[in-house]
Amino acid sequence: MATTLDHPADLADLTRTVVTGERAGYNTMQHLEHARRQAEERKYKDLLIIDADAHHYENESWADIVKYIEDPVLRHRASQGGQRAGSSTLMPSQPGNQSNSGRVVRYSGRRLEKVDGIAPRDVELVRKQMDSIGIKYQVVFPTPMLELGMHQETNVEVELSWAYSRWLTEEILPHEPRMKTMIYLPLNTPSACMRAIEQFTGKPGVVGFMVTSPRFRPVHDNVYMPIYRALEERNMPLGFHAGLGMGMERAWEGMNRFIAVHALGFTWFNIVHMTNMVINGIPERFPRLKIIWIESGLAWIPFLMQRLDNEYMMRTSEAPLLKMKPSEYMSSRFYYTTQPIENTNLEALQFNLKMINAEKTLMFASDFPHWDFNLPSTIYDLPFLSEQAKRNILGETARHVYNLQV
Numbered sequence: 001m002a003t004t005l006d007h008p009a010d011l012a013d014l015t016r017t018v019v020t021g022e023r024a025g026y027n028t029m030q031h032l033e034h035a036r037r038q039a040e041e042r043k044y045k046d047l048l049i050i051d052a053d054a055h056h057y058e059n060e061s062w063a064d065i066v067k068y069i070e071d072p073v074l075r076h077r078a079s080q081g082g083q084r085a086g087s088s089t090l091m092p093s094q095p096g097n098q099s100n101s102g103r104v105v106r107y108s109g110r111r112l113e114k115v116d117g118i119a120p121r122d123v124e125l126v127r128k129q130m131d132s133i134g135i136k137y138q139v140v141f142p143t144p145m146l147e148l149g150m151h152q153e154t155n156v157e158v159e160l161s162w163a164y165s166r167w168l169t170e171e172i173l174p175h176e177p178r179m180k181t182m183i184y185l186p187l188n189t190p191s192a193c194m195r196a197i198e199q200f201t202g203k204p205g206v207v208g209f210m211v212t213s214p215r216f217r218p219v220h221d222n223v224y225m226p227i228y229r230a231l232e233e234r235n236m237p238l239g240f241h242a243g244l245g246m247g248m249e250r251a252w253e254g255m256n257r258f259i260a261v262h263a264l265g266f267t268w269f270n271i272v273h274m275t276n277m278v279i280n281g282i283p284e285r286f287p288r289l290k291i292i293w294i295e296s297g298l299a300w301i302p303f304l305m306q307r308l309d310n311e312y313m314m315r316t317s318e319a320p321l322l323k324m325k326p327s328e329y330m331s332s333r334f335y336y337t338t339q340p341i342e343n344t345n346l347e348a349l350q351f352n353l354k355m356i357n358a359e360k361t362l363m364f365a366s367d368f369p370h371w372d373f374n375l376p377s378t379i380y381d382l383p384f385l386s387e388q389a390k391r392n393i394l395g396e397t398a399r400h401v402y403n404l405q406v
Helices: 008-020 028-041 058-066 072-079 106-110 121-133 144-150 154-175 190-200 222-233 250-254 258-279 300-314 326-330 346-355 387-401
Strands: 050-055 137-141 179-184 206-212 238-241 291-294 334-337
Touching: 028 121, 050 121, 050 291, 050 387, 058 072, 058 121, 058 144, 058 154, 072 154, 121 137, 121 154, 121 179, 144 154, 144 206, 154 179, 154 190, 179 190, 190 206, 190 222, 238 258, 250 258, 258 291, 258 300, 258 326, 300 326, 300 346
Parallel strands: 050 137, 137 179, 179 206, 206 238, 238 291, 291 334
Antiparallel strands: none
16 A cells, blocks of 8 residues: 655654644644545545444543443542553553554654544544545444453453443444444453443444454353344344454564564454354354454455364364354355455455455455554455445445444
8 A cells, every 4th residue: 555645754744743742733634645535536435435443542531431430449540540541550561562663653643633623532533534534434443452351350351341331432422423333342251241232232323342352261152152142132243353462472472573463463363263153153053143353354264264174074073063164154154354454465365355255244444543554445446356346345244234324
């Protein structure tokens, strides 16, 4: 994808702004000027584009979220960090170094950006990025909280996810009908998941429920069956949002570069959960449950299809609930988001999309504003996709999965 900056001088100017705050009118939309031009040239206004995965930084609204924590002791602990979630003892730490060397430092610059209008800051920023990219609806997820499933104190996951979901549904989503979310489920505590499903189903802007993938408890454990049944009965999709699992996954200890951990971490936990889901027959037990695999890219799916099919054909007795090969479930019963799409080899990408039946299972995702975000052009410009396949991937499949009344 082409850079979003036109001149090297832009990079120096933006970097000075981040470091010194010298320009009061700092605007991160300059980083999306290329996206704006793409949207106009390709006439995205004539397309339904639904972004199945974007992010905001809940730590920027930490003080507003903390007031919804029900446990008074945890609320006091959380408030000790002030506005910054990263300084609170409640949030899990992330060892390692995600170097910004040679890149636009967009995250810290967001704090300098001024917003117009009277809506909450998160809403104004999301509106601006949707309008710039050409997106009609955007499903927004938290960012630091994606590692919360690895927290040693399971009650912290329960309390923080509940507080965040209340803040988001009560103070943010009512201001913008185009902004959607999937409610965080604290899967380490099944009873808390049921409470969240009962509380937030039907709330404005809630289009499903989400599990942060970095976690060790097996998703086929029988304690989760009532959760899957409740979601299936309510026709609410369940998403598994990938993450690094840094600091808790021993395999990453031997890696000395962030890029190595990122390449494997964002696929590994979803590979494990998908394998357990398929081999233990969850699609047969809950045939109408829509499950989405988020922010793992696509290259891992054909690998796992072939690997599981090969194993299954040799030991079918170990997966007695299956009525099809694992690959057939993966290409017909699950949904996937595009980002980060591996498009360095178009021939391989075309094969991958064919294997996953992309026209019916794939949904566009930007992952904006993260450093590796994708634009709709990553789908729109693919030469081997039909016009209908592009429309489905960019928005029509997500319309069905999220039950959107467009």
